[in-house]
Amino acid sequence: MKLTSISSMRYFLNHTAHFYSRTVMVKDDDVDEAMKILNGIMANEGLLKRWKLTRRYEKPTWERHRVNYERTHAIYNEDMGNRIQFILRKRRTNPYPGTN
Amino acid sequence: MSTTDLRGPTIDESDHASINIDALARDMGEDGSVGIERPFERHPNGDMAERVFYGVKFKDMPYVQVLCAPNSTRFWLRDISHKKLLYVTPVRLGFLNAKRRSNVAAQAAGLSLGQQIRNLNIKAVRVKIDGFNNGRVAGLKGILQAGIHIVSVTDNSYVDWGWRKRAKKPKRRN
Numbered sequence: 026m027k028l029t030s031i032s033s034m035r036y037f038l039n040h041t042a043h044f045y046s047r048t049v050m051v052k053d054d055d056v057d058e059a060m061k062i063l064n065g066i067m068a069n070e071g072l073l074k075r076w077k078l079t080r081r082y083e084k085p086t087w088e089r090h091r092v093n094y095e096r097t098h099a100i101y102n103e104d105m106g107n108r109i110q111f112i113l114r115k116r117r118t119n120p121y122p123g124t125n
Numbered sequence: 126m127s128t129t130d131l132r133g134p135t136i137d138e139s140d141h142a143s144i145n146i147d148a149l150a151r152d153m154g155e156d157g158s159v160g161i162e163r164p165f166e167r168h169p170n171g172d173m174a175e176r177v178f179y180g181v182k183f184k185d186m187p188y189v190q191v192l193c194a195p196n197s198t199r200f201w202l203r204d205i206s207h208k209k210l211l212y213v214t215p216v217r218l219g220f221l222n223a224k225r226r227s228n229v230a231a232q233a234a235g236l237s238l239g240q241q242i243r244n245l246n247i248k249a250v251r252v253k254i255d256g257f258n259n260g261r262v263a264g265l266k267g268i269l270q271a272g273i274h275i276v277s278v279t280d281n282s283y284v285d286w287g288w289r290k291r292a293k294k295p296k297r298r299n
Contacts, residue, residue: 043253043279044169044183044188044251044253044279045169046279047281048169048277048279049167049168049278049279050165050166050168050169050276050277051276051277051278052165052167054269054274054275056262056265056269056275057262059278060261060262060278063278063280066280067280067282072282073257075284075285075286076257076282076284077257079284079285079288079292080292080293081292081293081294081295082288082291082292082293082294082295083295
Protein backbone atom coordinates (compact mmCIF):
# COMPACT_ATOMS: atom_id res chain seq x y z
CA MET A 26 0.00 0.00 0.00
CA LYS A 27 1.34 3.38 -0.91
CA LEU A 28 0.74 6.14 1.59
CA THR A 29 0.34 9.40 -0.26
CA SER A 30 0.36 11.96 2.52
CA ILE A 31 2.91 12.38 5.26
CA SER A 32 0.38 13.76 7.72
CA SER A 33 -1.75 10.62 7.66
CA MET A 34 1.32 8.54 8.51
CA ARG A 35 2.24 10.91 11.33
CA TYR A 36 -1.30 10.62 12.69
CA PHE A 37 -1.07 6.86 12.53
CA LEU A 38 2.30 6.79 14.28
CA ASN A 39 1.18 9.17 17.03
CA HIS A 40 -2.03 7.31 17.80
CA THR A 41 -0.83 3.72 17.85
CA ALA A 42 0.07 2.04 21.10
CA HIS A 43 3.71 2.95 21.49
CA PHE A 44 5.94 0.78 23.64
CA TYR A 45 3.85 -2.29 22.83
CA SER A 46 4.71 -3.28 19.28
CA ARG A 47 8.35 -4.06 18.43
CA THR A 48 9.09 -3.82 22.14
CA VAL A 49 11.32 -6.02 24.28
CA MET A 50 11.46 -5.76 28.05
CA VAL A 51 14.93 -5.59 29.61
CA LYS A 52 15.79 -7.97 32.43
CA ASP A 53 18.30 -6.81 35.06
CA ASP A 54 19.64 -4.07 32.74
CA ASP A 55 20.93 -6.67 30.29
CA VAL A 56 20.59 -4.51 27.21
CA ASP A 57 22.76 -6.73 25.00
CA GLU A 58 20.35 -9.63 25.18
CA ALA A 59 17.31 -7.41 24.65
CA MET A 60 18.86 -5.71 21.63
CA LYS A 61 19.80 -9.10 20.19
CA ILE A 62 16.16 -10.20 20.41
CA LEU A 63 14.93 -6.87 19.03
CA ASN A 64 17.32 -6.99 16.06
CA GLY A 65 16.22 -10.57 15.47
CA ILE A 66 12.58 -9.44 15.34
CA MET A 67 13.42 -6.67 12.87
CA ALA A 68 15.41 -9.05 10.68
CA ASN A 69 12.88 -11.90 10.74
CA GLU A 70 9.99 -9.63 9.85
CA GLY A 71 11.94 -8.29 6.86
CA LEU A 72 11.89 -4.73 8.19
CA LEU A 73 15.66 -4.44 8.38
CA LYS A 74 16.06 -5.51 4.78
CA ARG A 75 13.46 -3.04 3.60
CA TRP A 76 14.97 -0.29 5.73
CA LYS A 77 18.38 -0.89 4.14
CA LEU A 78 16.92 -0.90 0.64
CA THR A 79 15.19 2.44 1.07
CA ARG A 80 18.21 4.46 2.21
CA ARG A 81 18.99 5.20 -1.45
CA TYR A 82 16.68 5.15 -4.41
CA GLU A 83 16.69 1.82 -6.19
CA LYS A 84 16.45 2.19 -9.94
CA PRO A 85 13.71 0.09 -11.57
CA THR A 86 16.23 -1.89 -13.62
CA TRP A 87 18.18 -2.78 -10.49
CA GLU A 88 14.95 -3.70 -8.73
CA ARG A 89 14.06 -6.07 -11.59
CA HIS A 90 17.48 -7.67 -11.42
CA ARG A 91 17.22 -8.14 -7.68
CA VAL A 92 13.72 -9.60 -7.80
CA ASN A 93 14.65 -11.99 -10.59
CA TYR A 94 17.70 -13.11 -8.68
CA GLU A 95 15.67 -13.66 -5.51
CA ARG A 96 13.11 -15.66 -7.48
CA THR A 97 15.66 -17.99 -9.03
CA HIS A 98 17.44 -18.30 -5.70
CA ALA A 99 14.20 -19.38 -4.00
CA ILE A 100 13.47 -21.94 -6.73
CA TYR A 101 16.98 -23.37 -6.44
CA ASN A 102 16.76 -23.52 -2.64
CA GLU A 103 13.40 -25.29 -2.72
CA ASP A 104 14.62 -27.82 -5.26
CA MET A 105 17.82 -28.51 -3.37
CA GLY A 106 15.90 -28.80 -0.12
CA ASN A 107 13.62 -31.40 -1.66
CA ARG A 108 16.59 -33.38 -2.93
CA ILE A 109 18.24 -33.34 0.49
CA GLN A 110 14.98 -34.37 2.12
CA PHE A 111 14.69 -37.23 -0.38
CA ILE A 112 18.18 -38.50 0.34
CA LEU A 113 17.87 -38.11 4.10
CA ARG A 114 14.41 -39.69 4.34
CA LYS A 115 13.94 -42.05 7.24
CA ARG A 116 12.02 -45.17 8.25
CA ARG A 117 13.45 -47.45 5.60
CA THR A 118 13.26 -51.20 5.87
CA ASN A 119 16.97 -51.34 5.18
CA PRO A 120 18.66 -48.50 7.10
CA TYR A 121 21.76 -48.49 4.87
CA PRO A 122 20.66 -49.17 1.29
CA GLY A 123 23.34 -50.14 -1.22
CA THR A 124 25.75 -51.43 1.39
CA ASN A 125 24.73 -55.09 1.39
CA MET B 126 8.41 22.26 37.54
CA SER B 127 8.12 19.63 40.24
CA THR B 128 9.94 16.34 40.15
CA THR B 129 6.65 14.47 39.96
CA ASP B 130 5.90 16.07 36.61
CA LEU B 131 9.22 14.89 35.28
CA ARG B 132 9.33 11.30 36.34
CA GLY B 133 5.68 10.46 36.94
CA PRO B 134 3.95 9.63 40.23
CA THR B 135 5.72 7.16 42.49
CA ILE B 136 3.91 4.70 44.69
CA ASP B 137 5.27 6.18 47.92
CA GLU B 138 4.06 9.76 47.47
CA SER B 139 1.07 10.84 49.51
CA ASP B 140 -0.26 13.47 47.09
CA HIS B 141 -1.12 10.77 44.56
CA ALA B 142 -2.87 8.48 47.00
CA SER B 143 -5.63 7.26 44.72
CA ILE B 144 -3.23 6.51 41.88
CA ASN B 145 -0.75 4.89 44.21
CA ILE B 146 -3.25 2.62 45.87
CA ASP B 147 -4.50 1.56 42.46
CA ALA B 148 -0.97 0.87 41.28
CA LEU B 149 -0.22 -1.14 44.38
CA ALA B 150 -3.42 -3.10 44.01
CA ARG B 151 -2.53 -4.13 40.49
CA ASP B 152 0.82 -5.45 41.66
CA MET B 153 -0.57 -7.39 44.59
CA GLY B 154 -0.33 -11.13 44.67
CA GLU B 155 -3.31 -13.48 44.88
CA ASP B 156 -2.83 -13.90 48.61
CA GLY B 157 -2.88 -10.11 49.13
CA SER B 158 0.84 -9.56 49.63
CA VAL B 159 2.06 -6.18 48.40
CA GLY B 160 5.13 -5.54 46.29
CA ILE B 161 5.29 -9.06 44.97
CA GLU B 162 7.77 -9.84 42.21
CA ARG B 163 5.91 -10.84 39.10
CA PRO B 164 7.48 -13.38 36.74
CA PHE B 165 9.49 -11.67 34.05
CA GLU B 166 7.76 -11.24 30.68
CA ARG B 167 9.93 -10.63 27.66
CA HIS B 168 7.17 -9.06 25.55
CA PRO B 169 4.58 -6.62 26.90
CA ASN B 170 0.97 -7.71 27.17
CA GLY B 171 -2.25 -5.79 27.77
CA ASP B 172 -1.72 -4.76 31.39
CA MET B 173 1.91 -3.71 31.04
CA ALA B 174 0.91 -0.03 31.30
CA GLU B 175 -0.18 -0.53 34.90
CA ARG B 176 2.87 -2.50 35.98
CA VAL B 177 5.23 -0.75 38.40
CA PHE B 178 8.95 -0.55 37.66
CA TYR B 179 11.28 1.10 40.17
CA GLY B 180 8.30 2.75 41.84
CA VAL B 181 6.76 4.26 38.69
CA LYS B 182 4.06 2.90 36.44
CA PHE B 183 5.16 1.87 32.98
CA LYS B 184 2.82 4.34 31.28
CA ASP B 185 3.99 7.26 33.46
CA MET B 186 7.68 6.67 32.84
CA PRO B 187 9.63 9.22 30.74
CA TYR B 188 11.33 7.85 27.67
CA VAL B 189 14.59 8.35 25.81
CA GLN B 190 14.27 8.82 22.09
CA VAL B 191 17.37 7.72 20.19
CA LEU B 192 17.85 8.81 16.60
CA CYS B 193 20.48 6.64 14.92
CA ALA B 194 21.39 8.77 11.94
CA PRO B 195 24.30 7.85 9.65
CA ASN B 196 26.36 10.82 10.87
CA SER B 197 25.61 10.78 14.60
CA THR B 198 23.52 9.29 17.38
CA ARG B 199 21.29 11.85 19.04
CA PHE B 200 19.33 11.52 22.27
CA TRP B 201 16.19 13.19 23.61
CA LEU B 202 14.57 12.70 26.97
CA ARG B 203 10.82 13.21 26.79
CA ASP B 204 8.04 12.96 29.34
CA ILE B 205 4.74 11.18 28.69
CA SER B 206 3.28 14.25 26.96
CA HIS B 207 6.22 14.08 24.48
CA LYS B 208 7.69 17.31 25.87
CA LYS B 209 11.43 17.70 25.45
CA LEU B 210 13.36 17.64 28.73
CA LEU B 211 16.91 16.98 27.55
CA TYR B 212 18.82 16.84 24.29
CA VAL B 213 22.34 15.49 23.86
CA THR B 214 24.47 15.04 20.77
CA PRO B 215 28.08 13.86 20.35
CA VAL B 216 28.95 17.22 18.73
CA ARG B 217 28.22 19.09 21.94
CA LEU B 218 30.72 16.84 23.72
CA GLY B 219 33.54 17.62 21.29
CA PHE B 220 33.25 14.79 18.79
CA LEU B 221 33.70 16.60 15.50
CA ASN B 222 33.43 15.54 11.87
CA ALA B 223 33.83 11.79 11.33
CA LYS B 224 34.40 11.04 15.04
CA ARG B 225 30.76 11.73 15.87
CA ARG B 226 29.60 8.69 13.92
CA SER B 227 31.68 6.26 15.99
CA ASN B 228 30.22 4.12 18.75
CA VAL B 229 32.55 5.77 21.30
CA ALA B 230 30.87 9.10 20.61
CA ALA B 231 27.44 7.49 21.04
CA GLN B 232 28.47 5.96 24.36
CA ALA B 233 29.84 9.27 25.63
CA ALA B 234 26.61 11.01 24.63
CA GLY B 235 24.57 8.33 26.38
CA LEU B 236 26.69 8.71 29.52
CA SER B 237 26.22 12.48 29.46
CA LEU B 238 22.48 12.04 29.05
CA GLY B 239 22.35 9.54 31.91
CA GLN B 240 24.16 11.92 34.24
CA GLN B 241 21.72 14.69 33.37
CA ILE B 242 18.78 12.33 33.88
CA ARG B 243 20.11 11.51 37.34
CA ASN B 244 20.00 15.20 38.22
CA LEU B 245 16.29 15.21 37.40
CA ASN B 246 15.72 12.51 40.05
CA ILE B 247 14.63 9.95 37.47
CA LYS B 248 15.53 6.34 38.18
CA ALA B 249 14.36 4.40 35.16
CA VAL B 250 13.47 5.16 31.55
CA ARG B 251 11.97 3.49 28.53
CA VAL B 252 13.90 3.66 25.26
CA LYS B 253 12.64 4.24 21.74
CA ILE B 254 15.14 3.78 18.92
CA ASP B 255 14.88 5.01 15.37
CA GLY B 256 17.31 3.70 12.77
CA PHE B 257 20.38 1.50 12.61
CA ASN B 258 24.01 2.54 13.08
CA ASN B 259 27.12 1.80 15.13
CA GLY B 260 25.91 3.59 18.22
CA ARG B 261 22.66 1.69 18.51
CA VAL B 262 23.73 -0.51 21.41
CA ALA B 263 26.65 1.63 22.64
CA GLY B 264 24.37 4.58 23.37
CA LEU B 265 22.21 2.49 25.68
CA LYS B 266 25.31 1.21 27.47
CA GLY B 267 26.28 4.81 28.17
CA ILE B 268 22.90 5.41 29.81
CA LEU B 269 23.39 2.31 31.96
CA GLN B 270 26.89 3.49 32.96
CA ALA B 271 25.37 6.56 34.60
CA GLY B 272 23.24 4.31 36.81
CA ILE B 273 19.93 4.76 35.04
CA HIS B 274 17.79 1.64 34.63
CA ILE B 275 16.37 0.77 31.23
CA VAL B 276 12.99 -0.93 31.47
CA SER B 277 12.13 -1.59 27.85
CA VAL B 278 13.57 -1.13 24.37
CA THR B 279 11.34 -0.26 21.42
CA ASP B 280 12.33 -0.13 17.78
CA ASN B 281 10.43 2.71 16.15
CA SER B 282 12.44 2.95 12.94
CA TYR B 283 10.35 4.16 10.05
CA VAL B 284 10.10 1.62 7.26
CA ASP B 285 8.72 2.76 3.92
CA TRP B 286 6.99 0.28 1.61
CA GLY B 287 6.32 2.69 -1.23
CA TRP B 288 8.43 5.65 -2.25
CA ARG B 289 6.61 8.20 -0.14
CA LYS B 290 9.40 10.62 -0.80
CA ARG B 291 11.91 9.50 -3.38
CA ALA B 292 15.20 8.74 -1.66
CA LYS B 293 18.57 10.18 -2.57
CA LYS B 294 20.33 9.25 -5.77
CA PRO B 295 22.34 6.05 -5.32
CA LYS B 296 26.09 6.27 -5.27
CA ARG B 297 27.95 5.75 -8.51
CA ARG B 298 28.79 2.22 -9.48
CA ASN B 299 32.06 1.96 -11.34
